[in-house]
Amino acid sequence: MTTPKTPAEIGGMGHSVKRKEDPRFLRGQGTYVDDIVLPDMLYLDIVRSPYAHAAITNIDTSKALAIPGVLAVITGKDLAAYNLHWMPTLMSDTQMVLPVEKVMYQAQEVAAVLATERYIAADGADAVEIDYDPLPVLIDPKKALLPDAPVLRTDKPDKKDNHIWHWEWGDRAATDQAFRDAEVTVKEDIYIPRIHVSSIETCGCVAHFDKVRGKLTVWMTTQAPHAIRTVFALVAGHVGLAEHKIQIISPDIGGGFGGKVPVYPGYVIAVAASVLTGKPVKWIEDRMENIQADSFARDYHMTAELAGKKDGRLTALRIKTIADHGYTDAAANPSKFPAGLFHICTGSYDLKAAHVEVDGAYTNKPPGGIAYRCSFRVTEAVHAIERMADLMAHEIGMDAAEFRMKNFIKPEQFPYKSALGWEYDSGDYAAALRKAMDNLGYEELRKEQVEKRKRGELMGIGISSFTEIVGAGPSKHFDILGLKMFDSAEIRIHPTGKAIARFGTKSQGQGHETTYAQIVAEELGIPVDDVAVEEGDTDTAPYGLGTYASRSTPTAGAAGAIAARKIRDKAKKIAAYLLEAHEDDLEWEPGKFFVKGSPDRAKTIQDIALAAYTNHPQGMEAGLEAVSYYDPPNLTYPFGSYICVVDIDKGTGEVKVRRFMAVDDCGNIINPMIVEGQIHGGLTMGLGPALYEEIQYDDSGNILQGSFMNYLLPTAVETPNWETDKTCTPSPHHPLGAKGVGESATVGAPAAIVNAVVDALWHLGVRHIDIPITPPKVWKLLRDNGVTE
């Protein structure tokens, strides 16, 4: 969609409407969880384990309890009395709220201190004395899966190893045959390390159990408030917390990126403490707790193989993966897919056969496997296929762009059924890559590279032509803990023509208050300024599964369009009544119905809204509102082609991103300015893991990057000048033709950067470098090849 259908005063789709939420954020007037202050509020702080695996032999709370203002020290035994010391994870595994027997990772919650002030709670936490008996530690998932490895989950009586699950997809026999028939094969071990979302706001909550009304209200940093309400009711129903007596409010959120989907023990302990005391209890993590104990992302050990012909035609893909889940599988994947949507790994290429296997492993690390700005393992899938495509192109001596052009799924093949069972909705991959190449002057850059190589300079060009898969449901395949993955919108038009629209999703900075209002403006012609958007309060918003994996536009955005269309249908009946015309004789243009051929005989949506409450046809229900629970018929498949140009410093091994051209396609765009912002932020979140970010542990399970002193996030200084452009291939099944976009750049960028670095070093024999590509790693390669300065 290029030209907006609505005028700028209405501000429907395609207008770069300034963000309605920004005035409060820019003035520091947002309401985050830590801004909630209630009378008589108590504070919780958590005592954490210094050991990665150890039996708890004693907890002495006496010194802590002696501190004035410390009211209680809560231990696993206290929670066990209510059977609340364990809780289910979103992947139907079990996770300790507080341990009774042993700890399983460094920084695990061991006890909680309740006090009248936050700093007193922290002093109390320091004063709790815990005796541990260290146990053998397993950090490497490959070692954890060996037959003689000590079994970590001794709480599960039948568990005899550290293997969580085996999952495979695709046609193994056909894939093996294709590999036997192949003229060329390439194989590589690719590790995507453990990283952390590191959102600006850490996690926390204020839990308030009103004993008189029997109602629990929890303000919490959650991306999925309704699902959390249901989980709370299921887990704590036996202690009297019924779902109609639980209200979850997710206020302004300072970045979620998947890290605010899981239920963390701190939430549960705060709720338990409030229920027991009848007072509000606040728990807010500090930065180090957040990075050390909250859910991680990635940690995939992949062995990938590609098969093809000497002319460059790809035939088959085979990937085996070990997924390190820490001590419990607390990923937030759809139930049917323990490895998320990893089987999108055939990417943008027309492959006839593919087979993937993933094995989950327990280790002594924090739990997780969350979808960090990623549709459930799509980043891992894109990294694998885009690295392998580059490897194959280099191996057969074909230009990486030409190789991709040869193997892309062609526009006429859509809807395209992939070898791993997905039905891609629409795409034009060659157009996006061509645009990126033209914008950048690709052919000229290749010539420059040849010249530079002659002079001994290290310059590389890397491409990533990724395909995404976002917008879970459809509910027939997608659920989390049995809750089907639809999403919802409810729109009410007030008598004066203004509107309130509520959604089952929850923005964490993406700008939903603006873009959802634009959807209502597009469909009803009500100016965007006249539409208030609300999300995140389970007492008022319709039930939805929340915001993660770029699902908001494909699901709740679609629900908004459908609900608005229901309203328009009713508005047409009212207009016909007011104009004394037959419905079939009316035409719609944004904001009004008019009689065909007589544009002056018209009723605006505002006239109609007033009539809906003051002068509606007899026999028709008064009011103008509608709700939609939208179950998408398919996912949406946004895509893009990114080209990265790097120069490598031979003295230090530092990689400098000189140019980065990102051409994205998310179908029809609601707000071009917001989409560009999503891409800019996403690219920087792709640069981080590519060059800087990694969480590692030593053999004793000590975290090596447990603070921002050594977990390196890119700042504005490291961030290059992102160059962006777009193509537009609408989704044929989404009511607005839109696809999700929030995560595309994070998913697509790392492979482009690695491919550029390997391209710069290929002539030295370098075939692959695991991310993050740090200067010491590159410098060592240069030194080994005798090219350091």
Ligand code: CDP
């Ligand atoms: O679920 P999440 O909001 O993170 O991702 P999304 O649905 O991809 O949307 C991210 C932001 O981009 C939202 O404000 C969307 O409304 C906006 N967007 C857009 O303007 N046009 C699109 N085709 C897709 C998203």
